[in-house]
Amino acid sequence: MKVKEIPENTLHRLVIYLKVLEDLEKKRIESISSEELARRCGVNSAQLRKDLTFVGHLGTKGVGYNVRSLKYSLKNFLGRSQEWNLVLGGLSPLGIFLLENKELQKEGFYFMAAFDHREENIAKIYNGVSVYSLDQISYVFKAIKVDIGVITAEENPEIYLEAFLNQGLKAILNLSKAPLFVKDTSVKIENFSFPLALTKLSYFLKDSDKG
């Protein structure tokens, strides 16, 4: 049986639903309708229900959704019931910020190693994470299981991408200024940078001037 591929936008929304459900659970809300949950997620209720069909049948007709069980299903569906190991590529200020920040650990994402191509950074330790030379990458990848590569290099991010792909990594969060792409559909890259996000807003502001 061929499982229908989940659309990118649906995935994006499912991730939001999960986060909003976690907050609802903290607020001790036990049950919610698609209408109300959709409102809190900025979407249409029919869309929310349709999105949830990818996860499975989870509501009770005439009643709504149990917050705790829907959260649990979504968390499981999105692969967030397990922990994931990260490596960092490129020791920029943002890279150091991420290594030192404890928030990702709380969410189950653990940096296991960092890589940099500049001699002066090698063997430094940030929050218990060692910085290795890119030359040592195959040695490091043999010693630990790595799931996700996070690229924070300010220059030549593509050298980290290439090194990660050579090691067989299939998931990359690219936080460098330059968006990165690969043809290989077995590899997933998420591109984000602050200037890119701000540019979408600057378009919006410029455009609303004209109105």
Next chain:
Amino acid sequence: MKVKEIPENTLHRLVIYLKVLEDLEKKRIESISSEELARRCGVNSAQLRKDLTFVGHLGTKGVGYNVRSLKYSLKNFLGRSQEWNLVLGGLSPLGIFLLENKELQKEGFYFMAAFDHREENIAKIYNGVSVYSLDQISYVFKAIKVDIGVITAEENPEIYLEAFLNQGLKAILNLSKAPLFVKDTSVKIENFSFPLALTKLSYFLKDSDKG
């Protein structure tokens, strides 16, 4: 004449085209075909050409695009020919990182003020940017022109959103963990957080296990 609203995905791609063109210009590449530019941006060439129709007629038939002039048109179209003033909401480690980082200034985004609701942070200065109490917000907004609000609060991001909207801000970059939404379509919110981005990757990894 009613100008057709630009789709969200098209906007996202246009922002990428601009960044890739800037890099091409740095590499002294003067001319490029839609085929080649599309390849570098991870899209189909017909889509790239269609996307560019929102910007205007910019290529030369039989030849391709002039990198410099296309970059210039896109930059202008996206509102990046001008500078924009930012304010920060919530003095988290990420907030401090952004204030201290010079990269955004290089791109034409300037933090003018920061706000925090915790007494102990008021009047601190980071990289020349002063931290104000939320109570002082209307005073600060009267003194300076503000274009974009950047929310980096680790808790209760919605209080900063509300304060910014009360001051008439129309563009928000929300970097807190909780996605934020508003009904008012004259307000644009970009939501991003590291855990959300990583969750998309964790779904991908979990899903490819099954294959």
Next chain:
DNA sequence: AAGTGTGAACTTTTTCACAGCT
């Protein structure tokens, strides 16, 4: 000859609307 710009065809996504379960 080469490669853009664009209607038309196709595909995907969203919304509607209601049958059916609790």
Next chain:
DNA sequence: AGCTGTGAAAAAGTTCACACTT
């Protein structure tokens, strides 16, 4: 009576394919 789950309809987005310009 109320709200989910889902086919069917509508809308939106993508790709094709070629006329047209340089």
